[in-house]
Amino acid sequence: MAAFKIKKKRLKELIDSLTKEYRVFIPVESDGVSSFKEVTSDSHLPTINSHNTDRPPKEIFFPQTETLFTYKEGKISPPEQPNTKYRTPNTDKIAIFGASPCDVKSFSLLDRLFGMERNVAKCSGYKDAYWINRRTNALIFTIGCNYPLSTCFCNWLNGGPFTKEGSDLLLTDIGEDFLVEPCSQNGEEFIKTKGLPIQKAAKVDIKRASTVRKEAESTLSEPVDITSLKEGLDTLWDNPVWNEIAYKCLSCAACSYLCPTCYCFDIQDERAGNARGKRIRVWDSCMFSLFTKEASGHNPRPSSKERMRQRIMHKFNYFVENLGDFGCVGCGRCIRSCPVNMDIREVINTIKNVKLTISNEK
Amino acid sequence: MMRSLENELKECARKLLTEKKVDLIIGYSKSPLPLRSTPCFIREEKDVDSLIFDLTCSNNLATYLQKSKCAEHRKPNTDPTVRMENRCKIGIIAKACDARSIVQLILEKQVKKEDITVIGIACTGILDLKKVSDRLNGKEILNYNPQDDEVLFEGKDFKKALKLSDILCDSCKTCLNPDPSVYDSFIGEPVSGAKTEKQEPMTELENLSFGERWEYFEHEISKCIRCYACRNACPLCYCEECVVDRTNPQWFGKSTEFSDTFTFHITRMLDTAGRCVGCGACIRACPTHVDLAPLGIKIEKEIKERFGYTAGLSLDATPPMATFNEDDKEEFIM
Amino acid sequence: MSEHRKPNTEHRNWQPKIIAFLCNWCSYAGADLAGVSRIQYPPNIRVIRVPCSGRINPIFVLKCLQNGFDGVLVSGCYPGDCHYISGNYYARRKFAILKTLLEFIGIEPGRVQFSWVSAGEGEKFAQVVKKVTDDVKKLGPAKRFVKRV
Numbered sequence: 001m002a003a004f005k006i007k008k009k010r011l012k013e014l015i016d017s018l019t020k021e022y023r024v025f026i027p028v029e030s031d032g033v034s035s036f037k038e039v040t041s042d043s044h045l046p047t048i049n050s051h052n053t054d055r056p057p058k059e060i061f062f063p064q065t066e067t068l069f070t071y072k073e074g075k076i077s078p079p080e081q082p083n084t085k086y087r088t089p090n091t092d093k094i095a096i097f098g099a100s101p102c103d104v105k106s107f108s109l110l111d112r113l114f115g116m117e118r119n120v121a122k123c124s125g126y127k128d129a130y131w132i133n134r135r136t137n138a139l140i141f142t143i144g145c146n147y148p149l150s151t152c153f154c155n156w157l158n159g160g161p162f163t164k165e166g167s168d169l170l171l172t173d174i175g176e177d178f179l180v181e182p183c184s185q186n187g188e189e190f191i192k193t194k195g196l197p198i199q200k201a202a203k204v205d206i207k208r209a210s211t212v213r214k215e216a217e218s219t220l221s222e223p224v225d226i227t228s229l230k231e232g233l234d235t236l237w238d239n240p241v242w243n244e245i246a247y248k249c250l251s252c253a254a255c256s257y258l259c260p261t262c263y264c265f266d267i268q269d270e271r272a273g274n275a276r277g278k279r280i281r282v283w284d285s286c287m288f289s290l291f292t293k294e295a296s297g298h299n300p301r302p303s304s305k306e307r308m309r310q311r312i313m314h315k316f317n318y319f320v321e322n323l324g325d326f327g328c329v330g331c332g333r334c335i336r337s338c339p340v341n342m343d344i345r346e347v348i349n350t351i352k353n354v355k356l357t358i359s360n361e362k
Numbered sequence: 363m364m365r366s367l368e369n370e371l372k373e374c375a376r377k378l379l380t381e382k383k384v385d386l387i388i389g390y391s392k393s394p395l396p397l398r399s400t401p402c403f404i405r406e407e408k409d410v411d412s413l414i415f416d417l418t419c420s421n422n423l424a425t426y427l428q429k430s431k432c433a434e435h436r437k438p439n440t441d442p443t444v445r446m447e448n449r450c451k452i453g454i455i456a457k458a459c460d461a462r463s464i465v466q467l468i469l470e471k472q473v474k475k476e477d478i479t480v481i482g483i484a485c486t487g488i489l490d491l492k493k494v495s496d497r498l499n500g501k502e503i504l505n506y507n508p509q510d511d512e513v514l515f516e517g518k519d520f521k522k523a524l525k526l527s528d529i530l531c532d533s534c535k536t537c538l539n540p541d542p543s544v545y546d547s548f549i550g551e552p553v554s555g556a557k558t559e560k561q562e563p564m565t566e567l568e569n570l571s572f573g574e575r576w577e578y579f580e581h582e583i584s585k586c587i588r589c590y591a592c593r594n595a596c597p598l599c600y601c602e603e604c605v606v607d608r609t610n611p612q613w614f615g616k617s618t619e620f621s622d623t624f625t626f627h628i629t630r631m632l633d634t635a636g637r638c639v640g641c642g643a644c645i646r647a648c649p650t651h652v653d654l655a656p657l658g659i660k661i662e663k664e665i666k667e668r669f670g671y672t673a674g675l676s677l678d679a680t681p682p683m684a685t686f687n688e689d690d691k692e693e694f695i696m
Numbered sequence: 697m698s699e700h701r702k703p704n705t706e707h708r709n710w711q712p713k714i715i716a717f718l719c720n721w722c723s724y725a726g727a728d729l730a731g732v733s734r735i736q737y738p739p740n741i742r743v744i745r746v747p748c749s750g751r752i753n754p755i756f757v758l759k760c761l762q763n764g765f766d767g768v769l770v771s772g773c774y775p776g777d778c779h780y781i782s783g784n785y786y787a788r789r790k791f792a793i794l795k796t797l798l799e800f801i802g803i804e805p806g807r808v809q810f811s812w813v814s815a816g817e818g819e820k821f822a823q824v825v826k827k828v829t830d831d832v833k834k835l836g837p838a839k840r841f842v843k844r845v
Contacts, residue, residue: 574802625762663794
């Protein structure tokens with residue numbers, strides 16, 4: 001596919017042209033936390049950190065609170081639509097500018113779960129209207145990570161700082177310009193839009209990009225082989241290693257709320273008086289004891305051990321079983337956000353070692 | 363200096379384990395990330411060497427004394443028939459604020475004093491990672507090197523020294539009782555009265571108008587994602603069922619709707635009134651940097667003014683909200 | 697944010713809704729006395745009878761504000777008169793902290809008020825309600841803490 005480039009100075013023009021047709025989300029930093037925010041005024045420019053944001057972009061397609069419907073005096077109505085300056089009347093099409101490759105991969109993983117038609121071997125069979133509505137026709141501009149963080153381990157999970165899975169266009173920071181490579185049909189078509197501030201990339205640019213990529217890849221630590229992790233976990237359900245792993249866990253949801261692939265939710269009714277209210281879908285987390293608490297008061301996952309096991313099992317066993325891939329993209333956010341500095345890479349290594357010890361004993 | 367402190371610490375821990383005075387030591391060990399440490403649980407002498415103590419030991423370990431959080435690791439290591447009581451004796455490394463939390467937990471009958479051996483440690487403050495990150499423009503730090511009153515940070519393409527006083531946690535800078543209030547053994551030299559100037563925790567917000575203060579909190583609290591890291595990191599939030607998790611009646615909505623979120627934070631602050639030791643664990647635990655400090659500081663100031671109490675200083679005290687004085691001020695009551 | 701800065705004249709016909717938590721042994725009886733003595737007081741309060749001012753959990757007050765009440769009045773027995781000996785002494789400490797915190801976060805002092813009214817003080821009860829109602833009227837409708845559903 002042909003490659004293009006865009007001057008960094010002209011990014012704003014590109015984003016402006018996007019806002020004509022899309023609701024555009026860009027990474028923005030405020031109070032030391034970077035997250036994706038919708039472009040609502042012309043002043044917005046993306047914060048480009050060359051690594052992933054603190055809060056993942058999953059909240060664009062799967063917001064923490066989703067109103068399913070509202071009711072008033074017996075009448076049910078659909079939720080009010082968001083209202084922004086740039087929103088053209090007939091479109092809810094979303095464009096994300098500046099997602100990192102790991103986050104874009106997480107979209108593909110959640111696509112399998114929420115029932116988007118994509119060419120994958122396994123999907124859940126469930127179709128989630130909310131996800132699909134937002135995700136259909138969404139245009140994803142990925143910016144590769146020139147400077148992956150020391151917490152990044154996407155290379156353990158078949159990812160990398162410049163992988164294209166799920167992207168429509170991949171941008172590579174090559175100094176004054178971004179190299180722009182369309183990597184889907186949508187991307188190809190978008191690049192044909194008239195009046196975009198882009199030009200054909202020269203050979204030098206492409207070469208430059210490949211150097212940048214190699215450099216970025218070399219800064220990632222040596223990947224740990226986790227191909228047999230799923231099978232390993234099959235045998236570890238009762239293993240005391242979970243105690244050891246979960247000792248220090250405080251059972252908060254910092255890891256799961258900031259995880260790009262965690263999707264558990266709860267349905268709640270919110271009332272205002274007797275006649276008015278709404279039904280909402282809110283994020284929930286398997287790290288909370290309330291998550292599995294039953295009406296009788298019994299809790300099948302009473303302590304952090306069971307809950308930690310669930311989280312690891314879900315990501316590295318059940319997800320593989322049900323959806324054909326690991327439910328983790330190696331973004332490292334859980335490592336960065338954990339109040340007690342639990343490191344999922346260490347957890348994986350611990351599990352691997354236990355498995356090795358067991359098989360050696362046999 | 364730090365090294366010898368660590369050696370002393372390891373010696374002490376080793377002794378406690380060999381003499382079977384404790385079954386378990388709760389301390390800090392290195393985390394794979396620079397600038398971070400992680401809580402560790404040591405049962406055997408051979409693991410003692412992984413103990414560390416430095417500027418990064420930010421967690422309040424008293425949290426792990428709570429029943430709900432340590433059901434598993436409280437189980438005795440030794441054969442229960444050998445031990446007369448089926449209880450685990452715990453040695454815990456305690457900075458001043460951890461020790462204050464332990465005092466509160468003992469006062470509130472959450473742990474038994476005789477089950478705990480407090481290894482008090484001299485602490486001159488710990489790093490506030492947000493301040494460091496802000497001063498380095500969010501660049502990733504790969505290595506750090508503490509010097510006298512500076513810390514040298516290194517990253518991919520930079521080296522920068524920052525003044526220690528600029529990057530310590532606020533709760534450390536305003537810590538009025540920097541030496542552990544209780545301990546069975548003490549590591550290092552007492553630090554109170556030493557070089558640093560301590561100021562009373564204050565919050566500039568008090569000088570603002572009602573509307574301005576509201577706006578401040580509206581901004582702060584809207585950053586909350588309801589992960590409850592603050593609550594779970596708090597050594598004194600030990601309710602078996604938190605009111606925010608109650609379902610019958612359900613007091614709180616579950617979304618990030620502002621009033622629900624704020625009510626949760628206010629309620630938590632009111633519940634810890636007169637008990638909060640100002641360790642700052644909730645603030646450091648927050649992944650979105652919600653500034654909860656003013657709420658806590660304000661309450662503790664009020665408690666001190668009205669009831670003359672500072673939490674966690676004495677094992678003989680009565681928590682102020684569990685008692686009363688007939689002459690308590692009531693200027694606000696009609 | 698701009699909404700609660702609107703001048704109160706816009707709400708000319710607006711009447712505040714105020715919730716009153718009254719102790720069964722004193723203020724509730726005081727309200728009763730005001731009633732049988734035909735003492736007039738504003739009809740803006742909704743009364744919830746509680747066994748003691750010590751029964752008031754600060755969450756009750758917060759929930760009232762969240763659910764859209766414009767003001768909250770909590771009234772109990774004078775110190776020394778508590779039916780349960782010391783309930784109001786504990787309550788007084790709680791209220792002091794609650795009030796400080798509410799004002800600190802930006803809830804105007806008039807919104808949440810506390811009083812001691814004995815069973816014999818029908819007149820005082822009426823005055824208290826009048827004062828609270830006047831204060832809340834001056835402040836206008838509560839907007840800050842109301843849950844947005």
